[in-house]
Amino acid sequence: MTQHKYDIVIFGASSFVGEILCQYLSKNREEPALRWAIAGRSAAKLEAVKAKLNKADLDIIIADAADEESLRALCAQTSVVTTTVGPYALYGEPLVKVCAETGTDYCDLTGEAPWIRQMIERYDATAKASGARIVNCCGFDSIPSDLGVYYTQQQSQDLFGENCNDVSMRVKAAKGGFSGGTFASLINVMKEASNNPALRKELSDPYSLCVHETETTKARQINTGLAQFDKLSDSWTIPFIMAAINTRVVHRTNALLKEAYAKPFLYDEAMMVGKGFGGRLRAGAMGGGLAGFVVTATLKPGRWFLSKVLPSPGEGPSPTDQENGFYDLIFYGKTASGKKLQCRVTGDKDPGYGSTAKMLGQASICLARDIDKTQVGGGLLTPASCFGNALIERLKSYSGLTFSIIE
Numbered sequence: 541m542t543q544h545k546y547d548i549v550i551f552g553a554s555s556f557v558g559e560i561l562c563q564y565l566s567k568n569r570e571e572p573a574l575r576w577a578i579a580g581r582s583a584a585k586l587e588a589v590k591a592k593l594n595k596a597d598l599d600i601i602i603a604d605a606a607d608e609e610s611l612r613a614l615c616a617q618t619s620v621v622t623t624t625v626g627p628y629a630l631y632g633e634p635l636v637k638v639c640a641e642t643g644t645d646y647c648d649l650t651g652e653a654p655w656i657r658q659m660i661e662r663y664d665a666t667a668k669a670s671g672a673r674i675v676n677c678c679g680f681d682s683i684p685s686d687l688g689v690y691y692t693q694q695q696s697q698d699l700f701g702e703n704c705n706d707v708s709m710r711v712k713a714a715k716g717g718f719s720g721g722t723f724a725s726l727i728n729v730m731k732e733a734s735n736n737p738a739l740r741k742e743l744s745d746p747y748s749l750c751v752h753e754t755e756t757t758k759a760r761q762i763n764t765g766l767a768q769f770d771k772l773s774d775s776w777t778i779p780f781i782m783a784a785i786n787t788r789v790v791h792r793t794n795a796l797l798k799e800a801y802a803k804p805f806l807y808d809e810a811m812m813v814g815k816g817f818g819g820r821l822r823a824g825a826m827g828g829g830l831a832g833f834v835v836t837a838t839l840k841p842g843r844w845f846l847s848k849v850l851p852s853p854g855e856g857p858s859p860t861d862q863e864n865g866f867y868d869l870i871f872y873g874k875t876a877s878g879k880k881l882q883c884r885v886t887g888d889k890d891p892g893y894g895s896t897a898k899m900l901g902q903a904s905i906c907l908a909r910d911i912d913k914t915q916v917g918g919g920l921l922t923p924a925s926c927f928g929n930a931l932i933e934r935l936k937s938y939s940g941l942t943f944s945i946i947e
Contacts, residue, residue: 547574547619547620549601559592564897577601608634632650651681659920673916673921691943704874704875706873709808710870716891767824775814777811862889866887866888868886870882884946
């Protein structure tokens with residue numbers, strides 16, 4: 541393998557989550573020492589990040605998301621490019637293109653399923669030919685879901701000698717905030733869908749990322765209602781906002797693994813909001829609020845209004861809020877023969893930023909150091925299909941996540 545100057549370059553290091561990621565990597569104690577640099581288009585902003593980190597020896601690379609020549613120069617220096625520059629549908633394609641063409645490995649934080657589908661269609665074959673591992677969704681969407689299902693299937697095999705053909709994830713509890721960048725990505729998807737009937741149809745397809753896996757066995761998937769009592773968790777539930785990307789990533793993992801989970805395979809996600817009459821009231825109010833947000837974001841005046849009241853890109857939860865955040869996810873698995881188990885994934889910080897930065901950091905290190913190209917070849921991949929147990933162990937050791945079976 542070519543020896544690059546850096547293991548990892550963080551592209552978009554001055555973004556909200558980029559700075560958090562850099563703070564995390566600056567405390568890394570890998571042996572041998574991690575070789576990394578920061579990149580972006582503004583030298584002044586990158587110098588400010590470097591000063592905050594108090595790392596005089598941290599290298600800076602100037603590159604623009606729209607300038608392929610500068611992106612090629614960046615890729616020539618590193619094994620992995622990790623990018624936080626979004627919305628990816630607006631700014632992400634040139635870097636994916638260059639990485640796929642140059643054989644450079646890549647991680648990102650996108651939760652934009654239509655854009656991922658486009659990248660698969662345009663660059664999967666190129667990445668396979670060059671050996672570039674392009675791994676999307678390496679944050680809260682969708683590592684806990686994707687690796688949570690992967691872990692649940694392993695436990696099912698150990699306990700019962702068979703996989704689960706039906707897994708449901710329930711968000712038992714979570715605390716954290718959204719950044720302006722996340723809202724910008726969500727609103728951009730809504731804007732595109734409002735003018736594109738084909739895109740609206742795609743957004744309703746749980747198998748939309750199984751682009752080239754034409755033989756994937758498809759089953760009708762469950763859609764959680766706006767306010768619904770869930771027998772699995774004995775709780776009222778509402779739709780989980782990240783399910784729109786998480787479920788598609790999990791189904792793509794099953795397809796990439798040649799349907800190793802099951803065929804057909806069922807997967808759904810929802811958020812628990814409580815039991816009894818109080819839970820029912822909360823479900824009605826929260827489900828109605830979620831529906832209102834979606835409707836507002838599909839209308840031009842609504843998007844204007846949201847742009848005035850929501851955080852702007854570059855804004856997000858305070859360091860205290862990040863530190864005090866957490867999440868607790870339960871995976872309910874059932875085999876074809878009727879055997880059942882429950883597994884749990886937890887994280888110790890704000891899911892969208894504090895925990896996401898640690899997951900992205902460890903995914904990047906895992907790609908650079910643990911997953912040889914003879915083990916996993918090129919292509920547009922998912923976290924579970926690329927990293928598997930290697931990342932689960934890293935997340936448990938260095939990122940504050942737990943993976944456990946509920947006895």
